[in-house]
Amino acid sequence: MKTRKPKIRQRIILITSILFSIVLQACALSETPEMKCPPVPVYEEPAYETALCQRMTIRDTKTIRFSYHATREETLFYPVEGIHYSAFFVVPGTAVLKGDLLCELDLENYPELLSEAEATLLDLQQEQVLLEENLALSLKRESLTNTETSKRERQNTVNEINLRYTQKRTELEDRIYILQKRMEEYQTVIRERQLYAPFDGTVTYVYSPGSSDLSQKGQRIVTVTDDSQMLFTAETEYSSYFLPDTEYLLSINGEDRITVPVFPEEESSPNTVFLALKVPDYDLEDGVSGTLELSLEEKDQVLGIPKKALSSINGKPIVYLLGEDGFRTYQEVNTGIEGPYYTEIISGLEEGDEILLPD
DSSP, X not given: OTTTHHHHHHHHHHHHHHHHHHHHHHHSOOSSOOOOOOOOOOOOOOOOOEEEOEEEEEEEEEEEEEEEEOOXXXXXXXSOOSOXXXXXXXXXXXXXXXXXXXXXXXXXXXXXXXXXXXXXXXXXXXXXXXXXXXXXXXXXXXXXXXXXXXXXXXXXXXXXXXXXXXXXXXXXXXXXXXXXXXXXXXXHHHHHTEEEOXXXXXXXXXXXXXXXXXXXXXXXXXXXXXXXXXXXEEEXXXXXXXXXXXXXXXXXXTXXXXXXXXXXXXXXXXXXXXXXXXXXXXXXXXTOEEEXXXXXXXXXXXXXXXXXXXXXXXXXXXXXXXXXXXXXXXXXXXXXXXXXXXXXXXXXXOTTOEEEOOO
């Protein structure tokens, strides 16, 4: 027995060494990178965004673009210089009618001279009337009193009477002519020193002179703008939807302005629409555009869905639904009016139906 124990011990040590070597080889680092296992795909149900078919108010609107055309305006100035400014009867914003007196220079005594000349003219014209009446009386008297004289003598007397009155008539006509010429000169001076409104409109500028300033030729004094010509125009097939005495909001550079339709007397295209600003804006430049949302039709408490939910198959409108099996299906629908964001559903869906929206 003693001789066999060393052999058994050697075998145990040998086996242990072999096992230890195997373990070390298994635990040794390899130069080849570790290969990871591919991830196991995880199934997830697709998440859909949905909307309800529900009652709402839908407005069918059209966006119409209008263009502004610069208004007619006229700048007035005095044709004379070196005259003191006298009076201004308007300020910016004053509404005027054609022919209204706007302002004037110093008129000196010309109005009084013109008034006196007008009174004298009336007197001379009255003298003309009396002269013709006296002539008629003289001729009649001659025909009644000189019945015994010869025809030749009576004609000579009539000629003398006519000659005498003709001379007086000529004198009166000369005086009237000279007086009228003088009156024209007075009127010209006054007219050159006064400015009148050239048409109905609004005063948009008035010059403010200093106390010692004198007039200068061509200097801008007053500007009058024709409000009736401050129009926005558009060509649209929906022109018949614009109603008289109705206000419309026109968006100009992001700001809403109140406008009213204008129907010019002049003939124009049946598709042309004219809008006038209710509050004139004299700073608008020619060519400025504005947009208007025109309401064509409005329905209240109708079934509606978002416009983006609609698709089409073979030209027919459809919506997508989520079936009971979890798969997407579609449903044909009949649509009505369309608003900017919603569309009316006439048939094909019920109130409360849940529809799918595009991804």
